[in-house]
Amino acid sequence: MSREDFRRLTLHKKIQILYTDATFVVAIRYYSHKVNLYLWENEYVEVFYNHKLDKIDKIDFLNRRHSRMKFYLDQIQISI
Template sequence: MIAWPDYRKLPLQEKIDVLYEEGTFVMAIRYYGYKINLYLLGNFYLEVFINHKNTIIERIILLDTNHSRMKFYSDQIKLPVDVI
């Protein structure tokens, strides 16, 4: 399983490939102009920002547990305590 430091160095297309082959979809939220899919990859969570108007993945980032988006996730699912 790939570690976060190695994963973040990959080009976007390789990140997408690894995520869809090895990751587990958790849930999706709507956030401004994006659909954000939350995935678990190994022992870290990733947010996949999809521009649904252009039907493209614009970026994949590590879940920021201090961001206000956490409210959208925590309202719908229970994340492990060590993530929050």
Template sequence: MIVWPEYKKLTLEDKIDLLYEHGTFIMAIRYYSYKINLYLLGNFYVEVFVRHKNTIIEKIIPLDMNHTRMKFYSDQIMLPCDMF
């Protein structure tokens, strides 16, 4: 399975293809003008930022466990960082 350093080098289109073929959808949140889909890919989580007004994926980034968005996720599910 791919690791983050290799994944981040891919084009956005290749990231999307790999994510939809091998990733596991976890949940979605609304955050400002985005719908953010959280996926598990191998051993790392990624956030897929979809501009919901025109349904365009703008970026895919690794989940930052220290970001304030974490409260939106942890209110609904238990992520590995919540377990310890």
């Protein structure tokens, strides 16, 4: 499945795919979210969970240029 195909899926379908086919890597706190990082088909995918609202706000591929990368780099081996 391509990145664009994944992005077009419903939130529920993305969750299902990550739960069944991906590997959990690490969780970080980022402002009001707990962000879970998964490895799926050689791609890193972030799941943004808003614990105050008890809901997932966003699921998308890891942006390796984002400042959030500093939270991951000491825990995983990834090239920017």
